[in-house]
Amino acid sequence: MLNQNGLSLDQAPPIFVVFRFFFVGALFGILSGLFVLFFQETIFNAHSTEAIILTHTLTLGVMLSFMFGALFQMLPVIAGIKLTSPDLKANLLLYPFIVGIIALLFAFKLTTVSWLFLLASVLLGGSLLGIIVILLKNLFSLENHTSTSKGTTYTLLSLGIAVLFALYLTGTLAGVTEGSAYSHIKEAHYSFGLYGWIALLIISISFQVIEMFYVTPPFPKLFLNYMPATLFILLLLASLVGIFYPSIWLLADILLALLLGSYAVLTLKRFTQRKRPLTDATVWFWRLGLSSLLLSMLSLLLTLFIDYDPIKALSYIAFSSFGLSIVFAMFYKIVPFLTWFHLNSQGYISPPMMHQIIHPKMMMKHLYIHTATIVTFIFAIFIPQLIFLAGLLTILSFGWAGYQVVNAHLLYRKTQKTGKKFNMGSMY
C-alpha cells in the first residue's frame, strides 16, 4: 500500500531526535555559564585546568550536541543519506556521550583519578567513533557527491582524528601511554577539532544552506571543490611533519588563518548579494558569526608574532562566537521548520505556522542577548569584574534556546492531541 505520509517523513528523522540533541546542547550551555561564574578570569589562561574544562564543555557538550542534531536532520536532504533506525543510533550516541563528557570534566578536575580518564575514553571514544564510522560508510557509498557531502566527509574524518588524538592524550593522563609526543598531539588534537571539525562542518553546510535559505549566488566553483580538501590536507600534513619539525605549526596556522579568513569574507559578501531582501535574526547571527571568525583569524595571526595574552583570549572568544552564532542561526531555522513540517506531513489541517512556533521577535531578543554576551566577554578580558555578567548572560542565552526547544515540543504534542486531521484513509 502506498502511504503518502511515510514517503516524505521517511527522509526526515524523528523530530524528537533533533529536539533531544538541541536540548542537551542547551543544558551544557547553561553548565558552561555556571563554570564561568565559578572559574572567573582563570578561563582566559588557556593552560589552566579551568580553561580546559570550559573549552570541553563548550566544544563537546554544546557544539557537538547541536551539530549532531543538525547533521541528523540535514544528512537526508544534503546528501540523500537515509539512516536506518536513526532513533536508536541517535540514542546510542547521545547517552554514553553525555556520561562521557561528565566523566571527562571530573577527570580534568581530579587529575589523579586515572580510571575517570579511562571511563571517559571508552564512552566518548566508543560513541563518537561508532557514529563517525556509520556516517562515513554512508557517505562513501554515495553515487552523486556534492561539495557539501564531500566537505562533510572531510569534517567527519577530522572529528575521528581529533578523537583518536584525544584518546592518546587521555591515555597519557591516565598513565597508560608514556606520552612522549604529548604536546605535539595536543596541538594536532585541537587543530583538527576546532578547524577540521567545527569550522569545516559549518563551511560545508553553508555551501548549501546559505544559497538555499537566503537565495544568494552560489559560492565560486573553485572554492566549493577544493576548500574542504585543502584545509583537511593542511591539517594532516602539519600533524605529520610536526612530529619532526614542531615549528611547522607556525606556517600551518598562517595558512589556516588565511583560508578561514577568506571564507569569512567571501560568505559575508554573499549576504550582501541576497535576492531575498528580508533580514531576520538568522541573517544577523550569520553575520555576527562570520565577522567573529574573521576577528578570530586576525587575532590568531597576531598571536603568532606578538606574545600578548589578551590577544590570545580575544582569539578564543571570537572563535567561540563564530561557532555559537552560527549554531543559533541554524537552530532558529531548523526548530520551527521541523515542527511545522512534521505536523503538516502528518495531515493536520492547520498545524502551527513557523512564526507561531518561534516568533521572529523571540529570535531577535536572543540575538541581542547573545551579542551582549560576546561583547561582555571581550570587555571582561580587561575588566575582570565583568566576568560575572558574562556568565549570567551565557546562562540566559542558553536558557532561552532551551526554552524554545521545550516550547516547540509542547506545541507539537498539543497539536498531536487536539489538532484535526485530514482523513488520509479515505483518499485511497
Place this chain on the structure above:
Amino acid sequence: MIISNYMKNEHRECDTLFASAEEAIALGEWDVAEERFLAFSNEALTHFKKEEEELFPAFEAQTGMTEGPTQVMRYEHEQVRGLLGNMAESLEAKDKDACLSLAESMMILLQQHNMKEEQMLYAMCDRVLPAELKEKTLETMKNMSL
C-alpha cells in the same frame, strides 16, 4: 546534463520571482504583492506540471521505479500546492504575519525539494535516459504551459 541545466535554471527563476513577491508582502504593498505572487505561482506550477507529466513518467518508464524518488517528489509538490493556497488566502486577507510565516515554510520546503531534485533526480535522469529521449522530453517541456 541538459535536463539538469534546464531544470536548475527554472528553479532559480522561481527563487527570483518568489523573493520579489516576499519583499512586496513585507512592505505591505498588497497589489504589487498579489501580482508578483501570481507570477511566482504560475512559474512554480508550470514547472511542477513539466515534471509530473513529462520528466517523471520518462524516468519511471526507463527505470521501472514508480514508487521511488518520483513519488516523494510528487508528494512534496502537493505540499507546496497546499501552501500556495494558504498563502493566497492570507494575501487576500492582507494578513502580513501569516503570509510571511507561510512564505518562510514554503521557501524552505521548496528549496529542500529542489535540492533533492538537483542533486539526485535530475542527475539520475541525465544519466539513465537515452540521449534522444532526453532531447524529446526537454523539447516537450519547453513548450508546456499551465
